[in-house]
Amino acid sequence: MRSRQNETRSILPAVRNVHALVNSGLMITLAQAGDVLDDPGFRADYVAHLHLSWQLSARFGSPLTATLERFIDACEADEERERLIRTATAGARMATRIVLLLPLGAVVILSALGFDVLGVLFGTPIGWLCIVVAASLVIAGAWWSHRQVAAAARSTVLPGFGYGLVATGVRAGASVEHILHATRSTPLCAREFTHVSALAQASVTWGIPLAGLLEGLAQSTRADEEMRVREAIAQLGEKTLLPLGICVLPAFLVLVAVPAVLSALSATGGFSALVSTG
Numbered sequence: 001m002r003s004r005q006n007e008t009r010s011i012l013p014a015v016r017n018v019h020a021l022v023n024s025g026l027m028i029t030l031a032q033a034g035d036v037l038d039d040p041g042f043r044a045d046y047v048a049h050l051h052l053s054w055q056l057s058a059r060f061g062s063p064l065t066a067t068l069e070r071f072i073d074a075c076e077a078d079e080e081r082e083r084l085i086r087t088a089t090a091g092a093r094m095a096t097r098i099v100l101l102l103p104l105g106a107v108v109i110l111s112a113l114g115f116d117v118l119g120v121l122f123g124t125p126i127g128w129l130c131i132v133v134a135a136s137l138v139i140a141g142a143w144w145s146h147r148q149v150a151a152a153a154r155s156t157v158l159p160g161f162g163y164g165l166v167a168t169g170v171r172a173g174a175s176v177e178h179i180l181h182a183t184r185s186t187p188l189c190a191r192e193f194t195h196v197s198a199l200a201q202a203s204v205t206w207g208i209p210l211a212g213l214l215e216g217l218a219q220s221t222r223a224d225e226e227m228r229v230r231e232a233i234a235q236l237g238e239k240t241l242l243p244l245g246i247c248v249l250p251a252f253l254v255l256v257a258v259p260a261v262l263s264a265l266s267a268t269g270g271f272s273a274l275v276s277t278g
Contacts, residue, residue, distance in 0.1 A: 011042040012075050015050065019068040028064075030054045045157050046075060052188050053165055059182055062172035070168060074158045077222055081229055085153050088233040092152075092240050096145045099244045100138055106256040116266065120259040127259060134255035141247030148239040152232040160221030162189025166196050167214035176200045176210070192221075 014036050022028055030051065037050060050071055057067040110117045121127035162183075169179045176196055183193050199217070203210040 009041040010079060011046045012072060014039065015068060015072055019065065019072065022068065023065050049158055049161060049188055052186055056165055056169055056182060060169045060172050060174035060179065062168045067168055070164045074161045078158055081155050081226060085155060085229060085233065088236060089149050089153050092149050092236050096240055096244065099248055100142055102248065103134060103138065103252045103255045106252065110256065110260055115260050116263040117259040120262045126262065130254050130258055134251040137247045137251035141243045144243030144247065145240045148236065148243065152236045155229055156225050159225040160218035162192030163214045163218035163221065165189065167211045167218065170211045
């Protein structure tokens with residue numbers, strides 16, 4: 001799994017253009033399409049998956065149009081998941097920023113109401129200690145919340161794509177052994193490729209066509225990943241509230257309540273030695 005990179009551009013328009021040319025009957029090699037598909041603005045992992053699928057198509061004679069259509073479908077599902085993740089995590093990040101700023105905002109409001117909170121914080125040893133403790137708690141809460149959001153934003157790249165590649169090769173007449181031999185040196189889809197031999201045995205045992213079994217598994221893998229992402233997003237609100245409650249609430253008390261009480265006592269002459277600067 002990896003976190004998505006929003007600064008890259010979508011590879012889909014370029015692949016759709018190449019697919020349209022191939023579908024019209026034009027013979028295009030990977031080297032010829034490289035000028036269009038190897039744009040550094042595209043995500044490197046998508047480009048690598050496209051190269052692998054194109055090479056397997058050329059090696060085993062599977063239709064390039066079907067290979068490109070499979071890649072387009074997988075990328076569309078990936079980008080839809082990315083949009084879902086960006087929308088959900090944007091709200092969580094904004095809420096986290098607002099909550100983290102609450103202690104500072106409360107200090108400003110109390111100062112405007114006449115409490116000498118700033119004087120206590122910056123003019124007394126207890127105030128200095130309050131600043132250090134509150135800052136440590138806020139930083140810890142921000143780090144913890146960021147980790148929760150980053151975990152929810154992780155998504156598998158092109159889930160089920162490996163199963164689909166093998167299915168395309170099998171439909172073209174290639175054997176599973178030859179396909180796996182051709183992919184043995186690539187780290188892409190390695191986990192899925194390792195399951196294919198067992199699936200081939202199962203298809204023989206159950207009398208199920210291997211290509212159909214692999215295609216069904218590719219769809220279910222993609223659906224499972226989408227469900228996992230949706231569940232992670234649904235739990236994100238609770239997971240981000242936990243660090244904020246544990247860290248920000250104590251920081252609020254240390255940075256606001258303690259100086260406010262000391263300021264009030266100092267104004268009435270109580271505990272003057274406690275807030276004295278010496």
